[in-house]
Amino acid sequence: MTDNPRPLYFDYAATTPVDERVLACMVECLGRDGCFANPASSSHALGREARARVEAARREVAEVLGAGPTEIIWTSGATESNNLAIKGAARFHADRGRHIVTSRTEHKAVLDTCRQLEKEGWQVSYVRPGPGGVVSVAEIEPALRPDTVLVSVMLVNNEIGTINEAGPIGALCHERGVLFHVDAAQGIGKLPVNVDEIGADLLSVSGHKAYGPKGIGALYLRGSPKNRLEPLIHGGGHEWGMRSGTLATHQIVGIGAAFRLAAAEQAAESARLGALRERLWEGIRGLGGVHLNGDPVRRVAGVLNVSFEGVEGESLLFALRELAISSGSACTSASHEASYVLRALGRDDQLAQSSLRFSLGRYSTAREVDEAIGLVREQVSRLRALGPVGAGGLQHGREAM
């Protein structure tokens, strides 16, 4: 095997390339002849022109989410949105209670934010996911307390693609008078995302997961600007005082165009990616000793997470370096601690460590999928042959967890 300078891309859940159509919109806002002025410069026409582009993008994002334009706050990405939502809501409503509920399979942007609040005196309940990794009312309700102020649950799990039961959780939260935050970074373009159907009070999104640029995201805040959060960034009072800083017109125009396209093409794209994912799964499962991670039905179309018996994660990832994929293995760390998401689902260390996430996207093709199948079959077989007799104890067949 030679090192391919351009691996086949199967990591769309990590990030996506900027769509050419999005790029064209962004370029209009960069050069000296373009819409480059500061959107806050209302004293001249160029500034007002930039402001108009920002507000048009705000309407585009709001429309995709079923929200009002004033309920959209620009941020640098989903990580900042999650921080602003959780810390901002917790601190603003601290007089109501200091307890938060979230799940163990959330993104680190949520978990680490909750850990920080714990250091500041809040209490956080981290619930285990239900069968297949799905978080539902059954897990959240027992964790609620009279002093719970916020529940934070992601819409789609970034590692296994499982879709959580956000709608019923949102209804429960409203019934109990608890704020509901949803990290929907992995949802845009993969399923319809409507803040009212979800019952979200706060919802985080990111541009680069949906063929927009990196460095831009948004936070939906129900009832904004009347409803408020404690800001994290001060200086200038932008975004109704909840997120100061000069607005990046080109990035904002980019996320607006990206969300508009993603929503318009979502249904057709999901059908196409679902077929490609099944082609990939059918090609790989024939190896035997391959486990599907996550719910086999309740998941987005483009994500396939599998574990292999009898192969070690770092070797597997290196053997498959012609593919750009994500691994549950902690390859570069001193510990062999594997994916915390798969461990929360009950996978043992070996299977969690030998997991791979294939995430397909807008530019994935059947030819690429077939190449990946061939490579995976070849390399998994080779590594298993290198291993001690009985390593992993092959138990052939499909199993969902």
Added chain:
Amino acid sequence: VNVPTDRLDYSNEVRHRFEHAPRHGRLFAKPEELLSGSAGETQQGVRVEFEARIRQGRIVECRFRAYGCPHVIAAASWVAEQAEGRRVGDTDWLKPRDLAALLEAPAHKLGSLLVVEDALRACLGATGAPR
């Protein structure tokens, strides 16, 4: 420019041994000429097995099987190769720190390389070993 894009950086020695795995496999020898031993657990991420064919107190052939990262596979391959021709009781030549340097392994891999050493010692120190 052909820029390596894999984020896992391995030396040429590791890459070669990972790809070709020289001395991998099993030995089919008379029981009185065969030593075998192992160390590690797959659940811990590393398991290595060695087999050695012994004649007149010397290792004539040595083979490995390994479950582990590329450094472990490369180390087991190198150790099996270097063991051949040596006396059974001679294991002083095997020093994990030297092996780590040879393979350009990062410091946190030393524990895994110790498992390779343990497996060879378990093989050569097997009860009833032919001398």
